[in-house]
Amino acid sequence: MDQIKAPIFHIIHGSFVDGYGIRTTVFLKGCPLKCVWCCNPEGQQFHPELKVTFGKCNACGNCVPVCPTKAITLSQDAGKVNLDVDRQLCTNCFKCIDVCYTGAMDKFGELYTVDELFDVLKKDEQFYRSSGGGVTIGGGEATCYPEFVLALIKKCKENYIHTAVDTCGYVTSPLGIKVLEEADLLLYDIKGIDPVAHKEHTGVSNQPILENIKRLDAIGKPMFIRVPVIPGYTDSEETLEAIASLLGSLKSVERVDIMAVHEFGKVKYEQLGMEYKLNVQAIPPERQEKIKAMFEAHGLKTQLGG
Ligand code: SF4
Ligand code: SF4
Structure with missing residues (x-):
């Protein structure tokens, strides 16, 4: 099992935004979604890719x-x-x-075995212990490598290291679902309620995403929900109110992170030879505060950023 390899395109040490405490966050390469606003385009394809810095x-x-x-x-x-x-x-x-x-x-992407990756993650163990942190496995979409991620979670658990999985929720395989069930915490994206708009903006239906969040809520899986607010795509009052209403009806949502659009990923599109299609303005701070208040009105602990 520990000889399975998966492509990793980034490892962040000392993250404060990917779950509780200080964390090391691993990004697996490959995702079933192709969001127009994706800020990690190097995480979309499932294989290592040439990175050109002109x-x-x-x-x-x-x-x-x-x-x-x-x-x-x-x-x-x-x-x-x-x-x-x-x-x-x-x-x-x-x-x-x-x-x-x-x-x-x-290049973007290096292949790691579970043992090789765990050796890297274990070096930060003292930070996890002192802060109540742990390991966060994201991407791309971590559940696209279920055997690898399940083996990694098992190894973390054997070493008493807390695990979080950052997921888009578009998970249809039984093993992928098992990944979501095994993680101690989920960072779960909700990008819209309307199925037609969701498919147009991300390339996939949101039906499995909405079904999975309800199923995970029913088993009491702790979740931080990430809501990207992208002008012209996901920022209408109607869309945000529908998301807030859904999340407010769940009992396992510990926090909602309102993720305002940014352009940090733009340079990576050029490095990959991809077209950058997003052309939007930043959301004014007053509007962000109003959105936060909208979610709080549904009884949700909410913060700006994540
Ligand atoms: S440009 Fe592409 S095909 Fe040519 S050497 Fe570089 S990686 Fe290989
Ligand atoms: S990318 Fe530029 S610097 Fe690198 S080998 Fe080619 S010509 Fe030389």
């Missing part, structure tokens, strides 16, 4: 001849050398990374 390129040309598919070109424009990578041709073989000494060519 600003680091010194136009040495080392990478051009080693690329087996001729995906890389350097062209001159008004005396300036421009790097280009044709993502249709790139096979993510990563040969260019070996010859790029500036770090312009890199």
